[in-house]
Amino acid sequence: MAPDQPPPPDTRDTAQTLDDLEELLKRIPGAQKVINELRDLRALLVGRRAPRVAVLGRRGSGKSSLANALLGRELLPVGAVEDTTAAPAWVDLAVQGRQVRWLDTPGLRAGGRPERRQEVERALRAERPDVMLWLFKASQVDAGVDEDLAELVALRTAVTGAGGVVPVVVVITKVDELPPTERRAPPYESDPEKRAAIERARDTLRGHIQRVVGAELPVVAVCTWQRFVDDAAVTDWRWGLDALALEMHQALPVSAQIEAARAFERARSVRRKVAMRLVGTATSVSFVVGATPLPFADLALLIPLQSSMLTGIVYASGRSLGPRAVSEWLAVLGATVGAGVGLREAVRAALKLVPGVGATVSGAVAATGTWALGVAAVRYFIDGASAQEARAAFTQAAEEGPPPDVAKPDE
Ligand SMILES: Nc1nc2c(ncn2[C@@H]2O[C@H](COP(=O)(O)OP(=O)(O)OP(=O)(O)O)[C@@H](O)[C@H]2O)c(=O)[nH]1
Numbered sequence: 001m002a003p004d005q006p007p008p009p010d011t012r013d014t015a016q017t018l019d020d021l022e023e024l025l026k027r028i029p030g031a032q033k034v035i036n037e038l039r040d041l042r043a044l045l046v047g048r049r050a051p052r053v054a055v056l057g058r059r060g061s062g063k064s065s066l067a068n069a070l071l072g073r074e075l076l077p078v079g080a081v082e083d084t085t086a087a088p089a090w091v092d093l094a095v096q097g098r099q100v101r102w103l104d105t106p107g108l109r110a111g112g113r114p115e116r117r118q119e120v121e122r123a124l125r126a127e128r129p130d131v132m133l134w135l136f137k138a139s140q141v142d143a144g145v146d147e148d149l150a151e152l153v154a155l156r157t158a159v160t161g162a163g164g165v166v167p168v169v170v171v172i173t174k175v176d177e178l179p180p181t182e183r184r185a186p187p188y189e190s191d192p193e194k195r196a197a198i199e200r201a202r203d204t205l206r207g208h209i210q211r212v213v214g215a216e217l218p219v220v221a222v223c224t225w226q227r228f229v230d231d232a233a234v235t236d237w238r239w240g241l242d243a244l245a246l247e248m249h250q251a252l253p254v255s256a257q258i259e260a261a262r263a264f265e266r267a268r269s270v271r272r273k274v275a276m277r278l279v280g281t282a283t284s285v286s287f288v289v290g291a292t293p294l295p296f297a298d299l300a301l302l303i304p305l306q307s308s309m310l311t312g313i314v315y316a317s318g319r320s321l322g323p324r325a326v327s328e329w330l331a332v333l334g335a336t337v338g339a340g341v342g343l344r345e346a347v348r349a350a351l352k353l354v355p356g357v358g359a360t361v362s363g364a365v366a367a368t369g370t371w372a373l374g375v376a377a378v379r380y381f382i383d384g385a386s387a388q389e390a391r392a393a394f395t396q397a398a399e400e401g402p403p404p405d406v407a408k409p410d411e
């Protein structure tokens, strides 16, 4: 693990910015929708916490491997035959400031010890999970599955309380073991036989779920096989984890979404989704702020808002917004500012690149500036585009402006 743990973004600054904006927006008739968006943004950025994930499945179904695959590190012990995970316990899985609260459970029906079930139930009640993952080995989606599902439903019912039922994502693990077994290594996108075998496993399992659970549940197929030597993965067969992260994301409360995006190493789609939501909200708010005929309303609030957006995007990408990210970002935009400037100065300099920005801005110009900055930051920090590509994205977004639904939220 790297010695320098990236610090969380300055949430006090962001909280203050969002409070100031809310105060301003409250005075504007018809801004209620934006205020609501702003509150969502607050939950996402300031009220954030690690997602709570409980993983359940038969012995050796790959529960511990899944944690390692999602975070990209060998954090939990993995075993071949033995009942590896002993007692059910919530743990904080953390890698370089990325974190998840994880309930690793011993396998269902492990060694035929019924007291285990009570222990799992107790752990689930002690801390209500945001989402439960039910794991099934790809080679075992048929025999005995009904009993497993019945047990899982009972566990889910046991934690159903005031918060309603806990969302479930069903995970088919070890898809590399499906035929054709001579072609085990992913990716499988270009292997029609493998894809068909995966689809068959999903259909079979869906049938059981429909019958026993009486409802449809999302079913995702993954491979989590990795071999680590000295903390580095020397074999990496991870597959399907982006899709799994997306399903988990749907189940999570807003407050856990940014930490989840950040924590799951292969969750590019989730990171993008969360980041674009930040950009969309910041753009809507900018429009209203820019259109407000109050003297203090524009740049003084716009720059902190855009800084918060940028901080959030970088945070969701798994990085932190230290001086290195800021100077990288300045280089991306080719903005002319001195070395060692702070984030707000960087944002101010970048904003000047938007046509029409002066001492004051109109609603449309403010929205366009925020949109262009956000889109470029997403390209660079989330998509891993080059500085040149990100700059091109900025120019294009500044020319085209935001989509109408984002730019004029209250119409
Ligand atoms: N073929 C294959 N094997 C895998 C995959 N993921 C994990 N394994 C192996 O499956 C075995 C069991 O994995 P674990 O992650 O320990 O399973 P578990 O569900 O945590 O096991 P218990 O804690 O004992 O219940 C280990 O030998 C892993 O290396 C995979 O995607 N494909």
Ligand SMILES: [Mg+2]
Pocket (backbone or CB within 6 Å): 063, 064, 065, 077, 078, 079, 084, 085, 104
């Ligand atoms: Mg285990």
